[in-house]
Amino acid sequence: MNIYFGDLHNHCNISYGFGSLYNALEEARNHLDFCTVTGHALWPDIYERNENTAFIVDFHEKGFAKLENHWDEVRKAIANANEDDGFITFQSYEMHSSQFGDHHILSPDDNLELVESTTPTDIIEKLEQRAIAIPHHIAYSPGYRGISWKDFNSSISPVIEVYSKHGCGMSDDSCGQYLHTMGPRDGRNTVYEGLKQGKQFGFVASTDHHAGYPGSYGDGITAVLSEELTREGIWDAILKRRVYALTGDRIRCDFTVDGQPMGSEIPRNDAHDIKLYVNAADAIEKAVIYKNLKAIKTIYKEDIPVGKKGPGRYKIRVETGWGRKTNAFQWVNSVKVSAGEIIAADPCFRGQSVLAPVEGEEFSKDVNSLGNRITSLSKDEVSWKCKTFRNPTTRHSATCAIVMEIKGSPETKLEIILNNKTILSDIEELQEHGISGHLQTYNSEAYLIHKAVHESEYCVDMECIKTSKSGDYFHGEIHQVNEQSAWISPVYIK
Ligand SMILES: [Zn+2]
Known part of the structure; x- marks a missing residue:
């Protein structure tokens, strides 16, 4: 798949x-x-x-009416954008x-159809079209727009959004706490709590972006295992929970129990064969297989020999942004590789970050008209264009990057062109350290060519054998050194 x-x-x-649908x-x-x-x-x-709630109530009611008045036009634009084998x-x-x-x-x-009701189950029942209801930002306080586990209905909700711009709802301990004005995370409303109560569902992530930049890097994306890129193929995979949640980096995972993929429900067995294969986007901090939320197999960074050299695959991230300008800065970038070849390149593109309307703040329909994209990719060269903005705080990134996977050796040479700046390096040097630099002399836009990571540090192949009883479940989690993560949907025992 x-x-x-x-x-x-x-x-x-x-x-x-904010931002236009088109x-x-x-x-x-x-x-x-x-x-x-x-x-x-x-x-x-x-x-x-009342006087305290007027802003909140008014912007919601105005928004709901706007959607209803343009519903035909919205559905048509979304339908017209669908293209099998291209973009679903x-x-x-x-x-x-x-x-x-x-x-x-x-x-x-x-x-x-837009259906009115007081419960999500009732909406799904009233609809004549195929539909599911995905709970999101589930870890807000009970009764305060967090999930209600006692009312959770897996027949209408095969998957739950476990991560978004709101933060991470996996557990009390997971990184990515809730910082929005809606308030903190509540341990009673986390994914782990639902699993402990015997609820069954798969894990997805999405941005919940509010300014028209789907997939904005770091805010959550969903990975789907499907034979084909068609609407029916992706839909079927979501219903079967053949999905996993990612913060942003495209960590490739394969998780099976007795050969059955993530999300499956399988019969019990005295010796389940549990396998997790990972091709991450950066060095792995830890990869864990859990049974009923207890780790049964873990690989830590410290278990992996670092700095392995010689022929093999390497991941190299080229990140651009920074600077002090509040308006968009255009980058036109490329990397040429010799004595090696590019086998893949993943985008890590961001839009301007907006989570919800704030009193007195307005954005134009072009707020995220950025045109970020990989413009060409061959085994010798990758080119991309992106627009970046200054980092909003010293702890929040607004940069864009690509992650290349290169088949090569320490002798592989790279010619990196970032606007009018050319940087020459090779894998031998980049395995030792990353390289940063600036386009101008003072507080200007800047770049970071990250340290090259050898495949032994970003690929792991794990296996273990475990018994089970009815109601048990196995799942996987991967955390990279750069704090990007993957949460893999459980396999449930009947
Ligand atoms: Zn939303």
């Missing part, structure tokens, strides 16, 4: 976000395999309007609920 990457939940100005689809097509753009549609138990789109809209938590309704049918 192939692995495809996409975003199943993000917003633009079709409701109360641009969001265009930007998505430039770096994702599949995507939806979600309108905000309803909030049945919204707060009563889905229809979707979002329901807020203080009681049941927020859900987005996702459908492969272009005639998806």
Whole structure:
């Protein structure tokens, strides 16, 4: 099976976000395999309007009405963007609920109807089109738009969004705490808590971006295992939970129990053969196989010999951005490789980050009209264009990057051209250290050619044998040294 990457939940100005739908689809097509753009549609138990809640209530109600008034046009634009074997789109809209938590309704049918109801189950039952309801930002406080585990219904929700711009909802201990104005994470509403209660679901991640840049790097994407890049193929994989959640880096994973893929439900056995193969995008900090949330096999960075040299595969990340200008800065970049060949290049592109409307803040429909994309890729050369902005705080990145996988050796030479700057290096030097530099003399846009990572540090092949009883489950997690992660959907024992 192939692995495809996409975003199943993000917003633009079709409701109360920013940026046009047409641009969001265009930007998505430039770096994702599949995507939806979600309108905000309803909030049945919204707060009563008073002087404290007026801003919140008003922007929601205005957004819902806007979506309803343009629903035909929205569905048509999303339907027209779908192209089998190229770029797959889905229809979707979002329901807020203080009681049941927020859900987005996702459908492969272009005639998806906007349905009013007070519960997500009722919406799915009323719809004549195929649809699921994906709970998201589940770890907000119970009754405060976090998930309600007692009402969770896996027949309408085969997957849960475990990571987005809101943060990570896996467990009390997972990195990526909730920092939005909606408040902190609550341990009772995490993924681990649901699994402990015996709920069954797969893991996805999406950005929940609010300014029309689906798949913005670092905010969450979903990986899908499918034989083909078609709407039916991706849909079938989501229903079967053949999916996993990624923060941003395209960590390739294969996780099987007795040969059955992630998301499966399989019969119990005295000696399950559990396998996890990982091709990460950076050095692995740790890779773990869990049974019922307890680690049964772990590989730590310290277990992996570092600095292995010689012929093999290497990952090299070229990152550009920084600077002090608030407006967009255009990069036109390329890398030429000799005495080696490029076998893959992954985009790590970002849009301007917006999570929800803020009083007094407005963005134009072109806010994320950036045109970030890999423009050409061959075994000798990769070229890409991207626009970056200054980092919003000293702890938040707004850079863009690509990650190349190169088949080569310490002798492999790289000619890196970043706008008018040329940097010459080779894998031998880059295995020793990364290289940074600036385009101008003071506070200017800058670049970082990351340290080259040998395949022994980013690929692992793990296997273990374990018994089980009914109700057990196995899942995997990968954390890289750069703090990017993957959470792999469990295999459940019948
Ligand atoms: Zn949302």
